[in-house]
Amino acid sequence: MSFAYAPAPESRAIVDIAPSYGLFIDGEFTEAADGRVFKTVSPSTEEMLSEVAQAGEADIDRAVKAARKAFGTWSALPGSERAKYLFRIARIVQERSRELAVLETLDNGKPIRETRDADLPLVAAHFFYYAGWADKLDHAGFGASPRPLGVAGQVIPWNFPLLMLAWKIAPALATGNTVVLKPAETTPLSALFFADICRQAGLPKGVVNIVPGYGDAGAALVAHPDVNKVAFTGSTAVGKEIARTVAGTRKKVTLELGGKGANIVFDDAPIDQAVEGIVTGIFFNQGQVCCAGSRLLVQESIQDELLESLKRRLSTLRLGDPLDKNTDIGAINSAEQLTRITALAEQGEAEGAERWSPACELPSSGYWFAPTLFTGVTQAHTIARDEIFGPVLSVLTFRTPEEAVAKANNTQYGLSAGIWTEKGSRILAVASKLRAGVIWSNTFNKFDPTSPFGGYKESGFGREGGRHGLEAYLDV
Amino acid sequence: MPTTASSPRLPASLGEQGGAPAHPLSDVASSDSTLRRFLHGLPGVDAVGLEARAASLGTRSIKTTAKAYAIDLAISMVDLTTLEGADTPGKVRSLGAKAAHPDPTDRTAPTTAAVCVYPDMVAVAKEAVAGSGVKVASVATAFPAGRAALEVKLGDVREAVAAGADEIDMVIDRGAFLSGRYMKVYEEIVAVKEACGQRARLKVIFETGELSTYDNIRRASWLGMLAGADFIKTSTGKVAVNATPANTLLMLEAVRDFRAQTGIQIGVKPAGGIRTSKDAVKFLVLVNETAGEDWLDNHWFRFGASSLLNDLLMQRQKLATGRYSGPDYVTVD
Numbered sequence: 123m124s125f126a127y128a129p130a131p132e133s134r135a136i137v138d139i140a141p142s143y144g145l146f147i148d149g150e151f152t153e154a155a156d157g158r159v160f161k162t163v164s165p166s167t168e169e170m171l172s173e174v175a176q177a178g179e180a181d182i183d184r185a186v187k188a189a190r191k192a193f194g195t196w197s198a199l200p201g202s203e204r205a206k207y208l209f210r211i212a213r214i215v216q217e218r219s220r221e222l223a224v225l226e227t228l229d230n231g232k233p234i235r236e237t238r239d240a241d242l243p244l245v246a247a248h249f250f251y252y253a254g255w256a257d258k259l260d261h262a263g264f265g266a267s268p269r270p271l272g273v274a275g276q277v278i279p280w281n282f283p284l285l286m287l288a289w290k291i292a293p294a295l296a297t298g299n300t301v302v303l304k305p306a307e308t309t310p311l312s313a314l315f316f317a318d319i320c321r322q323a324g325l326p327k328g329v330v331n332i333v334p335g336y337g338d339a340g341a342a343l344v345a346h347p348d349v350n351k352v353a354f355t356g357s358t359a360v361g362k363e364i365a366r367t368v369a370g371t372r373k374k375v376t377l378e379l380g381g382k383g384a385n386i387v388f389d390d391a392p393i394d395q396a397v398e399g400i401v402t403g404i405f406f407n408q409g410q411v412c413c414a415g416s417r418l419l420v421q422e423s424i425q426d427e428l429l430e431s432l433k434r435r436l437s438t439l440r441l442g443d444p445l446d447k448n449t450d451i452g453a454i455n456s457a458e459q460l461t462r463i464t465a466l467a468e469q470g471e472a473e474g475a476e477r478w479s480p481a482c483e484l485p486s487s488g489y490w491f492a493p494t495l496f497t498g499v500t501q502a503h504t505i506a507r508d509e510i511f512g513p514v515l516s517v518l519t520f521r522t523p524e525e526a527v528a529k530a531n532n533t534q535y536g537l538s539a540g541i542w543t544e545k546g547s548r549i550l551a552v553a554s555k556l557r558a559g560v561i562w563s564n565t566f567n568k569f570d571p572t573s574p575f576g577g578y579k580e581s582g583f584g585r586e587g588g589r590h591g592l593e594a595y596l597d598v
Numbered sequence: 599m600p601t602t603a604s605s606p607r608l609p610a611s612l613g614e615q616g617g618a619p620a621h622p623l624s625d626v627a628s629s630d631s632t633l634r635r636f637l638h639g640l641p642g643v644d645a646v647g648l649e650a651r652a653a654s655l656g657t658r659s660i661k662t663t664a665k666a667y668a669i670d671l672a673i674s675m676v677d678l679t680t681l682e683g684a685d686t687p688g689k690v691r692s693l694g695a696k697a698a699h700p701d702p703t704d705r706t707a708p709t710t711a712a713v714c715v716y717p718d719m720v721a722v723a724k725e726a727v728a729g730s731g732v733k734v735a736s737v738a739t740a741f742p743a744g745r746a747a748l749e750v751k752l753g754d755v756r757e758a759v760a761a762g763a764d765e766i767d768m769v770i771d772r773g774a775f776l777s778g779r780y781m782k783v784y785e786e787i788v789a790v791k792e793a794c795g796q797r798a799r800l801k802v803i804f805e806t807g808e809l810s811t812y813d814n815i816r817r818a819s820w821l822g823m824l825a826g827a828d829f830i831k832t833s834t835g836k837v838a839v840n841a842t843p844a845n846t847l848l849m850l851e852a853v854r855d856f857r858a859q860t861g862i863q864i865g866v867k868p869a870g871g872i873r874t875s876k877d878a879v880k881f882l883v884l885v886n887e888t889a890g891e892d893w894l895d896n897h898w899f900r901f902g903a904s905s906l907l908n909d910l911l912m913q914r915q916k917l918a919t920g921r922y923s924g925p926d927y928v929t930v931d
Contacts, residue, residue: 127659127664130661392644394641394651395643564644
């Protein structure tokens, strides 16, 4: 007999998903002007969860007008008053965190242990953190009485729906801006629940508007003449389009785009912890993380030992029902994303890299991809250059620190990197040469609201989080 | 997903009579300097990462059938212990009776792995558990401080073995270890192992709370295994910091890596401070997901705990009856 963990599913009963949802504009849920709706499904089962109103150009205009109207009163409030609302939102998020965690897992496909232990605590932390800044903006280092920009048009991705919402909305409100936010079409539900939290917190009408929809709604929001600030997190391709749209306007813009993070393991690294960091780096949220450590750069002398440990560790990962508290790997967010991951993995094989996955049974319905490791990858392989945004790790080797740095920097991206070594001076020496916005040492994928986050090169510009994150929403 | 297939299990001790065990790493201890170089060449331990991993494994949700399995497994792994200056034959006899029949109301409860006593109580304990399959372990070697001449320690061990002990729990000389005299520690373990002979398995206690750093704990683990320990054990239960999920995880990594390099399987015993079923189950998860299921029986994994057993029994009763009866429904010892 073996120690087989019995299923431990979190109860779905804690979340009450309505059969349909409207757009949240000026404090009310309303239908789309043209009456269009779209369906949102659970990626792990393909079960339909709800029907959601689909915002079009007219709805975006309505939402921006509502935000504009609210901006007058919201920005005139003393910072300490705005802080009260933000603290209230943070506390409600904490109180409802179990419900929101289950909802997010249903709508996104990521495991409950991640929504419960990572997403929701960070969402609350971001609101708490920026609530603390709301009445201290004079002391943030941007001069006396920095002014808000106005209406912020925000477009967020599907990989961390509620967390990206928090990253966007918390600093915007703290600094006195009002918000029109478009969540991704595959994961609109937690944003709509957040709209309900805004009402529960008594937030004045129009300060936060949520307009679910497709890319056309996002484009309309970005292009709207009365939007003063654009914030986008998503793919580099869309980011470039947005940059073209806002070029020549007075809009301020921040872009958080793709990445191809290098996770560099030196021969004196703490091996067991490095293995954990590699797993966290690329298999957290099924690898659907822009700062994922998708390129493992391992020193040749320990390659065999490290890969053996890594493969053994991957064999203990548990893939399956994301609502099960023991699940480590959940579902891929959409059929479209699964197709893209599958195609890139096949290309990796076709180009001669060696593919490996642990023995692993995939559920029959839903969108699933087994954790995958490619060895024998070189800089010339597509899987070493293109962002896969899935649970696929490319393993490359290096011989000297110079070579590691050169390879790590040889990418069009520059969002994240990791360094594993027991030698402190090497951490500092290597980190100072890496062109990446976030560099972790002896850890990976750790987030904190006090720490700024953002990229170099095609990973975007501007910073979110920390004191730096305020700047993007202030006229400084 | 299933765990990886493991390499074939080999006998715990391939020890040659009168010397250090023969295995691919035997040469490591050929001199003080080779031993030091080897121990200091082991991969480092990042404390933050190690503790984070232990904590994350602690969030596994073990329910229903898995819980019932884990509780029975944990009971069968308990070394039921009395190590008091006030121990009497009567106390040891009642401990032995409890080890053989942990739950008088339910004879299906498994026996514990062993009773653990001071050397002078081994004969009493041996008689008390006769015929039950419960082993008798004895803390010899000037437990718990270990501050005595080697001859005294060996005399302690010989007395316990002669009285019939199946297992010897020895403490290492932490002073020698911390001052870098690894060879002294190594030679003591080899000598005690020799005194155990073929009859008794040797558990080597590091007192991890006194070794202070995780790097030291990893070095001590390898030192113990190289010197022929059958088990490596966290602590005596007599200091402030005893077994923790992190130091046990680290030792499980050590035995896993040692088997990969030498083919020799070594047991692990966390001791002290594990009081609840919930804690015990967390340790079993660590075993399952670190060393693997080859270590999931009482030949390879033990709990050094005395108050743990009653909580396991109460949880077991609750699973069986659906009701929680309370401490008066299990025996005091």
